[in-house]
Amino acid sequence: MLSELQYPNDLAHVINYKICISESFIRLFTNYGPCQPVIPYPKNVEGRLFQKKWYERNSWLEYSPQKDAMFCFSCRLFLNEEKYKGRVAWKSEGISRWRTALKKIKEHASSESYMIGMVRWKGFQSQALDIALETANQEVQAARDKEKQRKREILCRLISITLYLARQCFPFRGDQESSISENRGNFLELVEMFGKYDSVVKLHLDVIKEKQEILKRSQVSLLSNRTQNDLIKALAISVRRVILEEIHKSKIFSILIDETSDVSHTEQVSFVVRYVHDLKIKERFIQVFNVQSTTGEALEKEVISMLNTNNLNIDDMRGQGYDGAANMSGIYNGLQSRLQRQNPKACTQPKSSISRKCKIKYSVCNLFQFV
Ligand SMILES: [Zn+2]
Known part of the structure; x- marks a missing residue:
């Protein structure tokens, strides 16, 4: 019946006659090859039309005279599993917006589904369908x-x-x-x-x-800048994990709070932990937080939240050290007495006990020495 039609391999017949794509139909259509008629193609409302030169580098490309749309031969015959059911554009709906057609062709030719369809098609030409599918799947998996x-x-x-x-x-x-x-x-x-x-x-x-x-x-x-940020975040997480493992091993620790402002003059506080690891004193930067409010109560909340986030118990804290601008010293006084109220063993250390190296710049660099 198909052989009597003008374009027997036109996808429109598959739709019109509700043909089920079995191995024998695939064999028949593969023998016919893609439907690539060279005819006077109709113009659309924009005055644009299908171009025969698009066939040249795209052996898979089909044009359906009945539907006035283009399709992908390998996709419509060889991508019929459940997971490809939704991909109807190149298989059954067709592409007929000629203004963007070339872009769509190039896009499809670089897609994974196209690659799978093509590998299966080439495999089927020399093997039975099930063997071709299996071989193609292995090739696709290897790719x-x-x-x-x-x-x-x-x-x-x-x-x-x-x-x-x-x-x-x-x-x-x-x-x-x-x-x-x-x-x-x-x-x-x-x-x-x-x-x-x-x-x-x-x-x-x-x-x-x-x-x-x-x-x-x-x-x-x-x-992209997003990937750069993701990389920095991922590395910071893994570095922080190493630091926290060391702190948890050491059990007791001190905190060092250092105030600074960034280029936009936003007041920021760096949170550094001092502990002993392998008989050496370590000072490790954990993170920096913006100071929303400079009251002792607000800073206490930030410090407690920082300790909780990093699973550090305030009862294991043995010291507090502060180094900041003079205008912050009154606030730090408020903060240190509040923390000491929660844990009397968390003594305040004199300013000089904070290593000069413990500035944010050094600390951030130091954070990445681990990896
Ligand atoms: Zn395709």
Whole structure:
């Protein structure tokens, strides 16, 4: 019956006659090949139409004269499991907005579902369907594993860059981070430099560049400011975990509170813990918090919350040290007496007992020495 029709492999027949895609139909359609008629294509309301040159580099691309829409041959025949049911655009609905058609074709040709469909199609041409599906799945899984490994290798390099910048207390971001900027900031400039000597980073940068040029939009690059922040946060969590393990081992500790203000003149307090580990005195920066209110009561709340968050028991505290501007000393007096009321053993240490090194800048660098 199909063979009597003008375009027997037109997807529209599958829909019209409610054909169930069995192995014999797949064999039949594969013999016909993709439906690629060269005809006077109709114009849409915008005056645009399908272009025959789109077939040239896309062997999978089909045009349905009945539906005046394009489809993907490999997807419609070889992606029919439950998990692909929702992906109807290239399988049954079709793409007919010709203005964005080329972009959609390029987008599809770089998608994972396209890759799976194509591998299955090629496999089916030489094997039975079940063997072809199995072989294709293995190939797809191998490709996924390879991609996972590639991303891991990229991440290792990005973590090294993040650690280097954090240890040296260098800023990450640049004022102008666009690709045409002469100085994109330390993080991106270091990645570029890695790319000159390291094949993994070079390949990664080349792939992103190529995808961006084809799809005309930004790609997942693992280089965005959000990823940079995520890396810093993840590293800080793992470093803090090591520090807290040491403190818990040591059991007793002192706290050191150091006041400073950031570039925006926001009053900030750094929270440092002093303890003994391997018979050595350690002073470790834990975190910094903005001072919302400078009353002793408000600071006490912040310190208690900091202790609770880090699972540190105030009963194990043996000392408190403060170093800050003169205008904070009265407030610290309020704070230290409040903390001492909660634990009388938490003696106040003289100002000089705080190591000079215990300034935020040093402490933040120090935080990253662990990894
Ligand atoms: Zn496809």
